[in-house]
Amino acid sequence: MAALLKRSASLLRAGALQKHGVLTKQALCLFSTNMRMFTNKISVEMDGTTGVAVLTMKSPPVNSLSLDFLTEFTISLEKLEMDKACRGVILTSALPRVFSAGLDITEMCGKSAEHYAAFWRAVQEFWLKLYTSNMVTVAAINGSCPAGGCLMALVCDYRVMADDPKFSIGLNETKLGIVAPFWFKDTMTNTIGNRETEKALQLGYMYSPADALKVGLVDQLASADKVETVASTVMSEWLAIPDHARHLTKSMMRKPTRDRLVTHRDADITSFVNFVTKDSIQKSLQMYLESLKQRKR
């Protein structure tokens, strides 16, 4: 620690730390310490010297995105966003075989319209915070990630997936008899293009890691035990770019998609509530949940 402080002081004297916002941020990293945050469903470990946090989802059995999970996730992300020492976040899962099973289906079944509205606002908030994060975000996908799990990976800046054919990734909503909202669709289109998204969404296609790499749904594959290490290497490459330039570029690329949801946010909630309260949709979701349970028997 004394050596770090000495090095920071000498950098400050040399004026190196005031040159760009990014260097000032790096200087803060030099002064900062490691940090740990735990909630029931998420743990965050921040390395003060690299400025990289690892956010690990740990909500068995499948890291489904319940209202509680989404709230804890969004708060953890906000805390990191406010910590000037934190420049990048790696998202990963503590569960074997599953990154995230997507939205918690039980939050969309047999509840009140008020509950559905609150749940959907939390899903929107989670997407907005992650999609517009100033930090570099890398998904270390160490298991399957259907629907909302895939969305979470897609909003990151880079995706590394475990090269295991047992895992799959995609927006499979049509298979549940439901429809991915326009901002899920936009996020996928921005990643793999219109034609591939059109096919993938209509068919509710779940890609193997190899196929996901082929269409650009993920950026890189790694053996299951190396996913996080590869994600860290990718993170250092991204952090070599000055933060302000990288972030302004990210904002420029993402603003139209973000603005579209912000402009239509309330209408999107109404539309979700109207959709999910239909008897036919409730029946489809119940049947799907039942089929998940039957699979095990």
Ligand SMILES: CCCCC/C=C/C(=O)SCCNC(=O)CCNC(=O)[C@H](O)C(C)(C)COP(=O)(O)OP(=O)(O)OC[C@H]1O[C@@H](n2cnc3c(N)ncnc32)[C@H](O)[C@@H]1OP(=O)(O)O
């Ligand atoms: C209406 C407007 C659009 C809304 C947009 C919707 C977006 C979504 O994200 S909808 C959710 C879509 N998700 C899925 O289709 C995933 C379904 N799950 C799976 O495919 C698998 O569970 C798995 C591959 C993620 C993991 O497989 P495995 O390890 O074999 O675990 P199990 O299938 O045995 O599941 C254990 C346990 O968890 C329950 N469960 C699974 N997924 C969900 C979920 N998304 N929400 C709630 N609960 C889920 C599953 O039913 C099992 O429960 P128990 O039988 O009670 O143990």
